[in-house]
Amino acid sequence: VVCLTDYGLEDEFVGVVHRVIEATVPGTRVIDLTHLIPPHDVRAGALSLRRAAPWLAPAVVLAVVDPGVGSTRRALAIEAGPDLTLVGPDNGLLVPAARAVGGITAAVELPPHRRADPELGPTFDGRDVFAPAAARAAAGVPLAGLGNAVDPSSLCEAPVPQPRRLAGAVEAEVLWLDHFGNAQLNVTPSDVDGLGPHVTVLVGGRPYPARRARAFADLAPDELGLITDSYGQLALVYDRAPAAVRLGLVAGSQVVLRR
Amino acid sequence: VVCLTDYGLEDEFVGVVHRVIEATVPGTRVIDLTHLIPPHDVRAGALSLRRAAPWLAPAVVLAVVDPGVGSTRRALAIEAGPDLTLVGPDNGLLVPAARAVGGITAAVELPPHRRADPELGPTFDGRDVFAPAAARAAAGVPLAGLGNAVDPSSLCEAPVPQPRRLAGAVEAEVLWLDHFGNAQLNVTPSDVDGLGPHVTVLVGGRPYPARRARAFADLAPDELGLITDSYGQLALVYDRAPAAVRLGLVAGSQVVLRR
Amino acid sequence: VVCLTDYGLEDEFVGVVHRVIEATVPGTRVIDLTHLIPPHDVRAGALSLRRAAPWLAPAVVLAVVDPGVGSTRRALAIEAGPDLTLVGPDNGLLVPAARAVGGITAAVELPPHRRADPELGPTFDGRDVFAPAAARAAAGVPLAGLGNAVDPSSLCEAPVPQPRRLAGAVEAEVLWLDHFGNAQLNVTPSDVDGLGPHVTVLVGGRPYPARRARAFADLAPDELGLITDSYGQLALVYDRAPAAVRLGLVAGSQVVLRR
Numbered sequence: 105v106v107c108l109t110d111y112g113l114e115d116e117f118v119g120v121v122h123r124v125i126e127a128t129v130p131g132t133r134v135i136d137l138t139h140l141i142p143p144h145d146v147r148a149g150a151l152s153l154r155r156a157a158p159w160l161a162p163a164v165v166l167a168v169v170d171p172g173v174g175s176t177r178r179a180l181a182i183e184a185g186p187d188l189t190l191v192g193p194d195n196g197l198l199v200p201a202a203r204a205v206g207g208i209t210a211a212v213e214l215p216p217h218r219r220a221d222p223e224l225g226p227t228f229d230g231r232d233v234f235a236p237a238a239a240r241a242a243a244g245v246p247l248a249g250l251g252n253a254v255d256p257s258s259l260c261e262a263p264v265p266q267p268r269r270l271a272g273a274v275e276a277e278v279l280w281l282d283h284f285g286n287a288q289l290n291v292t293p294s295d296v297d298g299l300g301p302h303v304t305v306l307v308g309g310r311p312y313p314a315r316r317a318r319a320f321a322d323l324a325p326d327e328l329g330l331i332t333d334s335y336g337q338l339a340l341v342y343d344r345a346p347a348a349v350r351l352g353l354v355a356g357s358q359v360v361l362r363r
Numbered sequence: 364v365v366c367l368t369d370y371g372l373e374d375e376f377v378g379v380v381h382r383v384i385e386a387t388v389p390g391t392r393v394i395d396l397t398h399l400i401p402p403h404d405v406r407a408g409a410l411s412l413r414r415a416a417p418w419l420a421p422a423v424v425l426a427v428v429d430p431g432v433g434s435t436r437r438a439l440a441i442e443a444g445p446d447l448t449l450v451g452p453d454n455g456l457l458v459p460a461a462r463a464v465g466g467i468t469a470a471v472e473l474p475p476h477r478r479a480d481p482e483l484g485p486t487f488d489g490r491d492v493f494a495p496a497a498a499r500a501a502a503g504v505p506l507a508g509l510g511n512a513v514d515p516s517s518l519c520e521a522p523v524p525q526p527r528r529l530a531g532a533v534e535a536e537v538l539w540l541d542h543f544g545n546a547q548l549n550v551t552p553s554d555v556d557g558l559g560p561h562v563t564v565l566v567g568g569r570p571y572p573a574r575r576a577r578a579f580a581d582l583a584p585d586e587l588g589l590i591t592d593s594y595g596q597l598a599l600v601y602d603r604a605p606a607a608v609r610l611g612l613v614a615g616s617q618v619v620l621r622r
Numbered sequence: 623v624v625c626l627t628d629y630g631l632e633d634e635f636v637g638v639v640h641r642v643i644e645a646t647v648p649g650t651r652v653i654d655l656t657h658l659i660p661p662h663d664v665r666a667g668a669l670s671l672r673r674a675a676p677w678l679a680p681a682v683v684l685a686v687v688d689p690g691v692g693s694t695r696r697a698l699a700i701e702a703g704p705d706l707t708l709v710g711p712d713n714g715l716l717v718p719a720a721r722a723v724g725g726i727t728a729a730v731e732l733p734p735h736r737r738a739d740p741e742l743g744p745t746f747d748g749r750d751v752f753a754p755a756a757a758r759a760a761a762g763v764p765l766a767g768l769g770n771a772v773d774p775s776s777l778c779e780a781p782v783p784q785p786r787r788l789a790g791a792v793e794a795e796v797l798w799l800d801h802f803g804n805a806q807l808n809v810t811p812s813d814v815d816g817l818g819p820h821v822t823v824l825v826g827g828r829p830y831p832a833r834r835a836r837a838f839a840d841l842a843p844d845e846l847g848l849i850t851d852s853y854g855q856l857a858l859v860y861d862r863a864p865a866a867v868r869l870g871l872v873a874g875s876q877v878v879l880r881r
Contacts, residue, residue, distance in 0.1 A: 106637060112542030113372065113631065116415040119365060119396030123418055126394065135644065137637030143543050144603045156634040159641055159749070171603050174578025221595065223552070226578060228593030231418070283630030284661050293741065319692025319744060334746030336739065344662045344689050371801030372631065375674040378624060378655030382677055385653065402802050403862045430862050433837025480854065482811070485837060487852030490677070 105134050105238045106160055108153055109168040109230060110141040117228070121166070121235045128239035144171040146197050148355065150262045151279055153190075153201040155335050161205060162187035166230075166238040167197050174226040179214040179233050180259070181241060181250045189247070191238040193229070196262025211259060212251035267291045274299070278357040279337070285346020287353050291338045291361070296330075299363045303330060305340060306360040307351050320344065330361070364393050364497045365419055367412055368427040368489060369400040376487075380425070380494045387498035403430040405456050407614060409521045410538055412449075412460040414594050420464060421446035425489075425497040426456050433485040438473040438492050439518070440500060440509045448506070450497040452488070455521025470518060471510035526550045531558070537616040538596070544605020546612050550597045550620070555589075558622045562589060564599060565619040566610050579603065589620070623652050623756045624678055626671055627686040627748060628659040635746075639684070639753045646757035662689040664715050666873060668780040669797055671708075671719040673853050679723060680705035684748075684756040685715050692744040697732035697751050698777070699759060699768045707765070709756040711747070714780025729777060730769035785809045792817070796875040797855070803864020805871050809856045809879070814848075817881045821848060823858060824878040825869050838862065848879070 105125055111117040118139050125132050137156055141149040149169035170177075170193040178194040185205030190198040191214075202208045217232035226232075237250050247253075267290050268275040274295055280288040296303070305312045305328065314328040323329045323343040328351075333339040340347045340359070347353065364384055370376040377398050384391050396415055400408040408428035429436075429452040437453035444464030449457040450473075461467045476491040485491075496509050506512075526549050527534040533554055539547040555562070564571045564587065573587040582588045582602040587610075592598040599606045599618070606612065623643055629635040636657050643650050655674055659667040667687035688695075688711040696712040703723030708716040709732075720726045735750040744750075755768050765771075785808050786793040792813055798806040814821070823830045823846065832846040841847045841861040846869075851857040858865045858877070865871065 106641065108634070108637075110542075114397060114399035115539075115541050116367070116396040116411045117542070119367075119394050120415050120418045122394045123365065123415075123422070126392070127418075133644070135637050135640045137634040138632060140632035152634045156638050156641075159638045159645075163641070172578075172580050175580035177580075223591070223595040225591035225593050225595070227590065231593065280633075282633050283628075283635070319690075321690050321693035321695075331745065332741070332743035334743050334749065336741040336743070369801075373656060373658035374800050375626070375655040375670045376801070378626075378653050379674050379677045381653045382624065382674075382681070385651070386677075431837075431839050434839035436839075482850070482854040484850035484852050484854070486849065490852065 105132055105164045105166050105242050106137055107134060107139070107166045108137040108141065108149060109139045110143050110145065110149065111139045111168070111230065112143075113139055117230065121230050124231055124235040125239040128236045129243040132239050132242050141169050145169060146171075146195050147262055148280075150197050150200045151264070153197065154204045154264070155280075157188065157201040157204045160188060161185060164189045164191065164238050164242040165198075165201070166234055167192035168230040168234055169193075169197050170195065170229065173229050178254070179216070179229060180211055180254070181214060181237055181247055182211040182256070182259070183209045183247055189241045191234050191241060194260050196260045199259055199261055200264055208256040208259070210247050211254050211256045212247050213254050214251045265290050267295050269295060272299070272363040274361045276359050276361060278353050278355055278359065281348040281353060281355055285348040286333070287340040287347045287351070288333055288335070289338045289340065289359065292336060293332055293338065296338065296361055299361060304362045305330075305351075306362060307353065307357070312351065314340065364391055364423045364425050364501050365396055366393060366398070366425045367396040367400065367408060368398045369402050369404065369408065370398045370427070370489065371402075372398055376489065380489050383490055383494040384498040387495045388502040391498050391501050400428050404428060405430075405454050406521055407539075409456050409459045410523070412456070413463045413523070414539075416447065416460040416463045419447060420444060423497050423501040424449045424451075424457075424460070425493055426451035427489040427493055428452075428456050429454065429488065432488050437513070438475070438488060439470055439513070440473060440496055440506055441470040441515070441518070442468045442506055448500045450493050450500060453519050455519040458518055458520055459523055467515040467518070469506050470513050470515045471506050472513050473510045524549050526554050528554060532619055532621040533558070535618050535620060537612050537614055537618065540607040540612060540614055544607040545592070546599040546606045546610070547592055547594070548597045548599065548618065551595060552591055552597065555597065555620055558620060563621045564589075565621060566612065566616065571610065573599065623650055623684050623760050624655055624681045625652060625657070625684045626655040626659065626667060627657045628661050628663065628667065629657045629686070629748065630661075631657055635748065639748050642749055642753040643757040646754045647761040650757050650760050659687050663687060664689075664713050665780055666798075668715050668718045669782070671715065672722045672782070673798075675706065675719040675722045678706060679703060682707045682709065682756050682760040683716075683719070684752055685710035686748040686752055687711075687715050688713065688747065691747050696772070697734070697747060698729055698772070699732060699755055699765055700729040700774070700777070701727045701765055707759045709752050709759060712778050714778045717777055717779055718782055726774040726777070728765050729772050729774045730765050731772050732769045783808050785813050787813060790817070791878055791880040794877050794879060796871050796873055796877065799866040799871060799873055803866040804851070805858040805865045805869070806851055806853070807856045807858065807877065810854060811850055811856065814856065814879055817879060822880040823848075824880060825871065825875070830869065832858065
């Protein structure tokens with residue numbers, strides 16, 4: 105089971121989820137992707153899961169960024185690609201990763217938790233609903249054994265913004281600022297064919313000269329680079345300095361790449 | 364072995380403790396509850412452990428929030444409930460969790476570390492005393508094999524504050540602000556029987572109207588809710604916003620709930 | 623496999639590295655030392671690894687603090703002491719730990735990653751080069767099976783600063799500020815033989831009286847202590863308060879200990 109949540113690390117949430125998985129199916133191997141998705145940020149969680157997905161299968165993914173916990177939003181388990189099962193809320197969190205590995209092949213709705221102790225509130229489905237389901241899926245329980253089938257086309261989507269190609273320019277969006285301050289764009293190398301090795305990056309109308317480069321160390325100090333990152337996307341980077349800070353970028357910032 | 368400490372994650376402390384457990388008893392499974400208890404905050408650690416305890420057994424808990432390390436405070440292993448062993452310092456950290464699962468059935472004092480290298484200081488009992496003892500307990504060594512019996516009634520207590528019920532009101536205390544800014548109170552639903560679905564929350568004398576609700580999503584934007592959380596306690600919450608920040612709460616803040 | 627990186631915990635980097643290790647050699651046990659080495663801070667990573675090294679063997683260490691990723695810096699696997707293999711970049715990160723456990727006995731250069739997907743950039747050698755090599759080393763593949771031998775004397779060094787002993791004084795440097803704000807110095811108890819139980823600590827020319835002590839709890843409130851820490855180094859500490867903040871220290875700060 106591979107876990108991704110917005111639970112943070114300062115409380116006991118993550119450890120309790122691990123313990124519930126172990127108690128449900130002893131010996132289940134658990135790997136944490138991250139638990140520091142910003143609170144309630146479904147898009148950030150969906151993108152993180154999508155980036156990681158090609159390296160995860162075969163696996164069961166337990167993903168919880170779930171502001172609607174306790175409401176009527178559905179709890180899901182879905183199968184994607186040849187060998188990935190994703191367990192989490194129906195709010196768009198799971199779908200981009202599923203598409204990245206070949207698309208959704210089946211989906212079921214998990215039944216709500218029947219509380220042994222009616223005094224406990226319904227606000228920790230990670231512990232009460234998703235972790236037990238993920239552990240059982242990892243132990244080989246088929247999707248049909250986890251819940252009732254739902255139509256995959258009925259699932260919530262979290263649309264990933266597409267770049268817009270203009271004459272001699274591309275309108276792009278920052279998908280992700282990583283720990284080092286590198287800014288991944290929703291743009292691949294083929295999207296900028298024809299812009300050449302030197303481009304101007306417009307951020308809030310302000311132009312920054314940038315150069316296509318292979319690695320951070322190929323850049324001069326203070327030179328803005330446009331590299332192909334380890335996921336195959338273009339990223340705005342400096343050598344050993346955070347582009348996010350220097351250019352004032354946040355996730356979702358609009359930038360234009362111009363010849 | 365389930366671990367909880369205030370060691371933080373930026374140093375190698377936690378990894379070294381894991382490695383010592385593995386070296387003491389190869390193959391021991393380790394789950395981290397959290398290592399971000401605020402430095403030296405025994406009460407916060409005790410409450411986190413108490414919240415998690417019902418989901419942990421059967422397990423050995425290794426808990427270290429230990430400002431007295433190297434002094435004469437005792438090092439303990441205690442048995443609680445049917446199937447929980449807790450290892451850590453005698454400063455109140457372990458007792459509330461032990462009570463939550465049925466009370467202390469036995470306790471021993473761990474002998475101090477005999478240093479192979481006398482050049483090393485006595486400031487890392489997590490590595491030198493508690494981790495080896497926890498690993499051995501997890502491997503089935505009985506309490507009597509870990510140290511000499513001590514009287515359970517001699518253990519340090521970390522008293523958990525009790526609410527005060529008045530006519531038409533309850534004086535309460537914030538036990539815990541979680542990662543999302545929800546404020547757990549030392550109050551259960553039965554404590555507020557008779558206050559009705561709408562209550563006034565007094566914080567520092569200032570009144571905030573609040574409504575009993577089931578889930579975050581049941582609240583209107585900016586509406587303060589009083590929900591039963593996943594531990595069965597009442598919590599002050601907003602939908603997707605931190606009550607801690609909006610109400611200016613810290614752990615230990617006094618609040619009054621009034622009809 | 624024991625891991626140390628500057629990857630942070632907010633992205634999926636660490637989880638993907640764990641998954642790649644598991645996929646390369648199923649069942650490999652992974653322990654995280656820390657992933658919060660400050661970005662690109664090779665010295666901090668090297669010191670953390672050196673502190674932990676005596677507790678790690680037998681183990682394979684996967685260490686990545688690697689601003690030169692994708693450039694011509696070499697990727698290494700080295701053998702040290704009786705039973706430690708270290709995998710990481712040739713930038714000084716690995717050598718101090720290797721020396722701490724008995725010195726380097728052999729070293730090989732890992733071949734660069736042959737990308738199945740040429741669209742992916744070369745900026746994640748932790749995932750693409752180091753994790754697979756570490757997993758194979760943990761599974762028993764000998765160094766010669768991982769790459770071509772290189773001369774150990776050709777490896778990058780990360781020199782650890784030495785203290786300077788003067789008449790009645792020692793010029794020292796802060797090696798490390800831990801999570802609690804304790805300041806480890808590059809000084810051992812034998813370096814300060816003769817200074818006596820009371821010393822003056824000069825920080826930026828300003829004198830602070832300090833006392834040699836055994837444990838934090840031996841200090842009065844606001845009394846500065848000089849203790850032997852759990853690694854055998856001297857550290858400037860307060861009882862339950864951060865010396866780093868009170869004395870305005872950072873890693874690398876110069877201090878003088880005077881009789």
